[in-house]
Amino acid sequence: xxxxILGVGNMGEAILRGVLRAELFxxxxxxxxxxxxxxxxxxxxxxxxxxxxxxKGLAALSxxxxxxxxxxxxxxxxxxxxxxxxxxxxLISIAAGVRTATLEGYFEGEMPVVRVMPNIAATVGEGAAAxxxxxxxxxxxxxxxxxxxxxxxxxxxxxxxLMDAVTGLSGSGPAFVFLVIEGLEEAGVKLGLGxxxxxxxAVQTVLGAAEMARRTGEHPAVLRAKVTxxxxxxxxxxxxxxxxxxxxxxxxxxxxxxxxxKQLGS
Numbered sequence: 434x435x436x437x438i439l440g441v442g443n444m445g446e447a448i449l450r451g452v453l454r455a456e457l458f459x460x461x462x463x464x465x466x467x468x469x470x471x472x473x474x475x476x477x478x479x480x481x482x483x484x485x486x487x488x489k490g491l492a493a494l495s496x497x498x499x500x501x502x503x504x505x506x507x508x509x510x511x512x513x514x515x516x517x518x519x520x521x522x523x524l525i526s527i528a529a530g531v532r533t534a535t536l537e538g539y540f541e542g543e544m545p546v547v548r549v550m551p552n553i554a555a556t557v558g559e560g561a562a563a564x565x566x567x568x569x570x571x572x573x574x575x576x577x578x579x580x581x582x583x584x585x586x587x588x589x590x591x592x593x594x595l596m597d598a599v600t601g602l603s604g605s606g607p608a609f610v611f612l613v614i615e616g617l618e619e620a621g622v623k624l625g626l627g628x629x630x631x632x633x634x635a636v637q638t639v640l641g642a643a644e645m646a647r648r649t650g651e652h653p654a655v656l657r658a659k660v661t662x663x664x665x666x667x668x669x670x671x672x673x674x675x676x677x678x679x680x681x682x683x684x685x686x687x688x689x690x691x692x693x694x695k696q697l698g699s
Contacts, residue, residue, distance in 0.1 A: 434462065434577075437485065437495030439514065440502030441467045441476055444527060447556040448499060451584035453480060454558075464494035467502075492517035497525060497577060504528040511539040520544050520569070525578050527551055529600065530698035533567030533593060543569040547578040550599045551585070553607050560586030561603040565593040597698065601691030609686055614639055 436458050438445050449465065452458050460481035466488060467473050477484045485491035488510070491498060498518055502510055507528050518524065518540070525547045526536055536546045546567035554560045562582040566575050575590055582588040591599060614635045621631030646653055661667045674680070 434458070435494060435496045436463045436581075437491040437498040438463065438465045439467075439488070439491060439498055439500050439510070441465050441469075441472060442501065443556055444551065444553075445499070445501035446472075446476065447558075447560075447585055448501060448581065449476065449480065449482065451555070451558065452581055453482075455580075455584035457580060457584060464491055466491040488513050489517045492522075495522065497523040499581070500524060500526040500528055502528075504531055507531050507536075511536065515539040515541070515544075518544075523547065523570075523574050523577070525549060525581070529604070530694060532596075532698060533565065533570075537567050537569070545570045545574045547574050548593065548596065549578060549582060550596055550604055551582060552603050555582075555585040558585055561606075562586060562588045563591045563596065563599040563603070564588060565591055565596060597691045597694040598687075600694035601687040601689070604694070605687070605690040609683065610639060 436452065438449055441449060445465075445467070449463065452463070453460065461483065464483040464485040465473055465476060466485040473484055476482060483494060485494055492514065495518075498514070500507075500510070500514075514524075520540075520542045523545045524536060524540075527549045528536075529550065531548070533546045533548050536548070537544055544567075547564055547570050548567070549562055549564045551560050551562040555562070560582070562585075564575060564578045564582065579588045579590065614632075617635035617638065618628070618631045621634060622628055626634070642656075645656060649656065657671075661671060
């Protein structure tokens with residue numbers, strides 16, 4: 434199996450490093466292409482992967498190609514890729530909002546397509562991704578995509594009708610969490626902590642809470658109850674959050690982001 438990566442910006446590079454770190458592919462089994470030629474040369478020199486030179490070369494050197502260029506460039510790039518990438522080869526796309534039927538429409542024949550919605554945390558190996566298959570994608574295609582994206586975090590398989598929900602939750606979710614971290618930091622500063630100390634405590638608090646939820650597998654409400662003593666400090670703070678409608682605001686934020694994703698994809 435040979436892998437091609439079309440577009441090695443931040444996300445494409447993260448995927449490249451992830452699959453190499455996980456030893457899913459050897460460097461000589463991976464070809465890359467990007468219009469940023471200095472970046473391609475740097476990555477090839479550092480990691481030992483192959484420079485495809487152009488889209489035709491990438492297709493020739495690959496059994497599966499990951500489209501990691503910008504979504505708005507799909508109408509420009511996919512027709513050229515389709516001239517050279519033929520079934521039974523596989524297209525894996527991380528182009529946000531571009532549906533599998535749209536991608537399939539650029540190709541002749543029964544082109545296997547897997548659509549992926551990753552998030553920015555993949556760049557630090559802690560991403561959350563969801564994948565769905567097109568009409569001609571088989572189980573082995575989904576399994577390959579799953580293994581690739583598990584190399585940079587976690588991955589779930591969903592129906593395509595849920596991809597907008599994924600975009601709202603895990604795609605936009607990091608920005609919502611950053612806002613929480615920002616609020617915790619500002620609260621610490623307001624109460625007299627230095628900004629560096631406040632940020633360190635805020636970041637580690639969110640990281641530790643997330644790790645507890647992941648390791649224990651317990652419902653967040655159960656974990657919350659464990660650190661909330663009757664009449665204590667946490668209970669007082671939670672009362673303020675609930676009074677301000679924070680939980681409902683988070684739900685509305687995810688819903689609105691999902692609605693916007695649906696609008697952009699239509």
